[in-house]
Amino acid sequence: MKDKKEVAAVSAVLAMLVNSEDQIIYQAPLAGQPSHPWAAYGRSLTMQYRDITQRRIIKRSR
Numbered sequence: 001m002k003d004k005k006e007v008a009a010v011s012a013v014l015a016m017l018v019n020s021e022d023q024i025i026y027q028a029p030l031a032g033q034p035s036h037p038w039a040a041y042g043r044s045l046t047m048q049y050r051d052i053t054q055r056r057i058i059k060r061s062r
Helices: 002-021 037-054
Strands: none
Touching: none
16 A cells, blocks of 8 residues: 555646646846946955955054
């Protein structure tokens, strides 16, 4: 009796998976606006300063 229930459960899940694949609709990703060159420059400087600080290349005067 237990084997019949397991087979029924597995077949129900497989049937749901097969049926759900037909309903998947492709959605195109949202197109973002390109960033301004000054904003990109500021982000790169921020990343560079973080890198320098983490490597402790900037020596503090104290």
